[in-house]
Amino acid sequence: MSIKTLTMALVATTALAVPALAQEKIKIGVSIPAATHGWTGGLNYHAQEAEKRLESTYSNIDIILVTADSPADQAGDIEDLVSVQQIDALVVLPFESDPLVEPVRQAKAAGAFITVVDRGLPDASIQDVYVAGNNTELGATSAEYFKTRLGEGDNIVILRGIPTVIDTERFDAFMAGIEGSGINVLDNQFANWNRDDGFEVMQDFLSRFPDIDGVWAQDDDIAMGVVEAVRQAGREGEMFIVGGAGMKDVIKGIMDGDELIPVDVLYPPAMIATAMDVTVANFLSNGPVAGSYILGAPLVTKDNAAQFYFPDSPF
């Protein structure tokens, strides 16, 4: 049997199968950014897990997962989902909010139920459901923890992410949270949500400031780099580090009672699974689902760490 006959057979079977299935199955398109760094890696993992789980639980649900490398790429993906796959619902985590307004609006016009995840669209009337983590709360929760550990005259340094809305919300909420506590922020620098940058920025902070009591890295990848720099300088006993997101290595460390990173603040990539569940519920549940779902940003401590630990996730 040659490849040609095989392909023809495949084409024939799919051609027969598609119209038969299309009538009964509810098609849900899921469009997310490709796994370019740790957090999006976790996002992809949890999206795939949710796809497997939902498709095996409900025989009439068909989930089509597509990943994009850029906003333009994602716009194309959404157009394809609408025109080729004729989806009944779209779950989208936009690369950037503004460029994706029109493609999502068109999906809506074609009759799809729209769920937007994490980065909201500027025109909220397009989305039926909005599921997001809470960057403001992440900053505020972190600030609360710093206030329990430090007080008047203690010094901290801050490593920020990439200059974006997400970063600004976290930073502003944190600064507002520690206001009046007497905690002194020595400096803040961008470390681009990257381990190597976290390492280098922290090395420079360490050579610049002889007295640092705490480090707010607001991201676990950055925090991992910071840890190495602090170990290199032999100043582990002097300070503690707080990241954010919920990377499995960090959660594991907290479960084991790590002193250097004693807590974490959750910003879970698993929120994509929540969004997919809510979208499915729209078709299968008899309760209303439209609205906004803002997930909490709880403090992960030694006591509750086990419930946030996913050893199989890449993140």
Add this chain to the structure above:
Amino acid sequence: MTVSVPETAAKPQKGFKLDFKTAGPLIALILLVILGYSLNPAFLNEGNITNLLTRSAFIGIIAVGATFVITAGGIDLSVGSMAAFIAGMMIIIMNSAVSSMGASVWTVLLGVGCSLILGIGAGYINGFLTTKAKIEAFIVTLGTMGIYRSLVTYFADGGTLSLNSGAREIYRPVYYDSFLRVPYPVWVFILVAVIGWILMNRTAFGRYCMAIGSNEQVARYSAIKVDRVRTWTYILQGLCVSLATIIYVPRLGSASSATGVLWELEAIAAVIIGGTMLKGGYGRIGGTVIGALILTAIGNILNLTDIISNYLNGAVQGVIIVAAVYLQRGSFKRAVRKKAE
């Protein structure tokens, strides 16, 4: 600019006149050091200098390789992705070695050996495709850049590959320990730079690279094996990437799709700041080393001060890079001479 280049290449050691083409990058570096010290005296602390030199080793070693590729008229955009890919493969190989035979010095040596083989192999592929398959170097290495980046993302499942902690403890000193108070990565950098300098300035291979870069046809008629020399420049580049990766992996013990992003541009920038021509024909290893130091020093100085808004870091880097190249190209020298007359 174009006219003044062959001039220096033709008579490089004539007289003791202050030659801005040679001294330009050095002057820029000295100015930068003075600036750094005046903004924050901590800049010249032994700890900070050690950090700075160790950090510049990655880009520096890769840039020494890039000097040969660019001098011979080529370009390699794949080095950053290649570094991430090799780092990822090293970690996978060492982890599987640990699970089958436990962590020992041999695990690390196995990883290092694999790194060298992968680097040389990856360099050969780039060289082969540009010379034998006759595809432009820009396209070949743009292609391999995407391939290596995707492969490391795939192997890491989009997350991070982390080295087994047992192997990590054995490997860690390679980055963090020193000999004669100079960290090992800096020794590797010095060694690579010295060998590179000898290869470029004291061997037939170096002269062939310059000849091919300035005029490929003439080089061919002069019985230089152009394809072979070109391929060797890419192999050297691969070897340099592999050496840089060997000292990079023990730093954080991890690799992900974010590893080595934009290293190719930093390496190329270091080469050009150092006085090598982007269109080939003339290469300076010493300049490349200084170029790498300048690039690292800029980032370091920006972290040591808060007088400039964080949002403008990229702009400051841009200005300094352009100014450094301006110092080193003819226009500045000519302006000074005109004023003197």
